[in-house]
Amino acid sequence: MTDTITGTDRTYEQKRSAYRLDFPILENETYLNHAAHAPWSLKSIAAMNGFMDSLCHGPMLPYPEWDKNLLRTRTLMAEFLNAEVEEIGFNYNTSLSLILLTHSIRWKEGDNIIVPDRSFPAVVMPAKLLQQWGVEARVVPVKNRLADEDMLIGAIDSRTKMMIVPLVNFFTGLRLDIPKLAKACRDAGVFLAVDAIQAAGPIKIDVRKLGCHALCFGSPKWMFGPMGIGTLFIEKESLDSLLIPQVGMHSVRDAWNFFNYDQEIIPETRRYECGVHMHLAHFGINPNLEMFLDLGTENTEKYLLNLTGYLHDQLVKRGVDVVTPRDDSRRAAIVTFEAKSAGWDNADAIFEKLDKADIRVSVRMGMIRVSPHFYNTTEEIDRLLNGVFRDS
Template identity: 30%
Template sequence: MRDEFPLVSEILHLNHAGVGPWPRRTVEAVTRFAAENAHRGSLRYPDWLAAEQRLRERLARLINAAPSDIALVKSTSEALSIIAHGLHWRPGDNIVGITQEFPSNRIVWESLASQGVTLRQLDIDRSAQPEDDLLTLCDENTRLVAVSSVQYARGLRLDLARLGTSCRARGIRLCIDAIQSLGAFPFDLRVVGADFVVADGHKWMLGPEGLALLYVSPALREELELRQFGWHMVAERGQFERRDWRPAPDATRFECGSPNMLGVHALEASLSLLDEVGIDQVAAAIGERVARLIELTDRHGFELLSPRSAPLRAGIVTFRVPDRDQQALYQALMGSGVLCAQRGAGIRFSPHFHTSEETIEQAMTLTAALAHQL
């Protein structure tokens, strides 16, 4: 993988939960696409559409859906907004979520307050069984449970299959923000039973910002009221003079305008690498690296903030160095070339399958040295 990820030696990249580096093949795909635009314009536009279809197929395989169920949108936030403001709400309805969510998966639901919809949130830092406790917050007015597959700050991984089974039994819809797991761990819609799945491509999928997956269950597709309109979302796309338009029957109804072809070529190339390696192998490699980070966290006397149990952890290891200013430590790490994040009251490291053991060892040794200097 060193050939695919030629990071400069001054950089220790441990921030895939933030923005991941592109593989070499992705850089080459974007370079070819740019050169083609410069020299031939849109002469081969049908080939570009073929790349878009390949991307839908790769994303569909990633969640075990059909390509026609995949909409390509700008971001996780846009995807969640399409869902939140497409559903028909009644005053008194409520949504159940988690307090420790990234703002994208909180603000969008809070924006429904003007329609009389409330957001009930579980503090997972005080919950030993978050799946059960989420359902305890539900009542006869709960229309939706909206959670992240992996919590962004400390990396708690939810048992989505268990949650999905309970939601289906109670007639509650389930929305999964999978940005911290797609590309890192297997995801099977047939097992999870989610009604909605969203995820950006710039983290574990190794792609660019500006392109995201939106899945809406085919059974619910026409229930979502459309709020964005344009030439691309119609069934008779290409019949520009036609007046009696109707929304496309597939997921492209949520794509109002021209596609992000640059992003399409980039993300399709990135996912080709994950397909070649295999998502099970990717997940196993990430698990090994996370286990090593936890071992080193203990060895250096740091306080682990992420789950210690293997079934509960993902690709995120968050820790704090006792009696040290975590903000100052984060700034020192970034200044020394360790790409990480300050989250969950500590320092967040997030390695991918290609992250070398040497990178992990050096980063933790450097963390201990910098903490000693503070």
């Protein structure tokens, strides 16, 4: 049996409803703002509290236990992305991953890097930073408010060394055709890095099918936190071609052999983990990864595409200008619409009304951005629509 609107089967619906209970904030709020920040789950809080309690009251967990949990995170994340464990590294956020990647390329003065305009600063600013070394940052204009793959590919020339793109745009919700970009980049010898922070969680990510050289994302949004843990995937075939921008005790095979300074840097993505790990965050993220894998990322993607498709259709039916594409292959779980076309003077007025009704959304670039997750329902989408279109 399937849900008539979302098209999901009973098993997924049962799991989805059960996991919803793990987020008590939903008892008081219609939370539709995961593209900004997500609530934390009871299981995640319990795992972190257990770790902190051991530090405060004992027994103090030995480092091997911390490392065992870290390996658990790495293993779960590899399964989540269809990567190999050796291809997964961790740091603190998306921005740091992209900065490290841009500093891993063997740049020469006159080379260039390509990024799409209207991207989040984490995508564009690391590219701009390279200008101090004579690297050109090519910010490719959008087309009809959306990034265009052909325009990005058209910006590649013989001096292009790298391209950074978001898998899903934070503002428009556009999902780029990463396999198309990856093929063009590989054919031209261009390193493709993908910011997946607005994609990890709401859609299935298979790095093998995407074909990018690297992919990264933080966890405070669709992954339900906690802050302080960023995931970095680099395909093993590309590691040898990259510079090593930072090193530390965890960049080598035998991290506890402190006085052996001449150890070989490990040929794995975790060589970027140069300092103390954010173990608290790793304890917190593991229950979330287990939840996503239990639900099935392909099931969650199907559910959210149908749920946001319902929202998209209802807005268009009312004559609203929706920035986000309707095609399932071109979006994830963000729907952004223009306020005036919905009968309001500005987006802030809609936001204030919804916020007073405990309906959480965001204002981005003068528009309303809605970003539901797997536990949200069609009834909550209807509540949002009633808030937008019914007089107070």
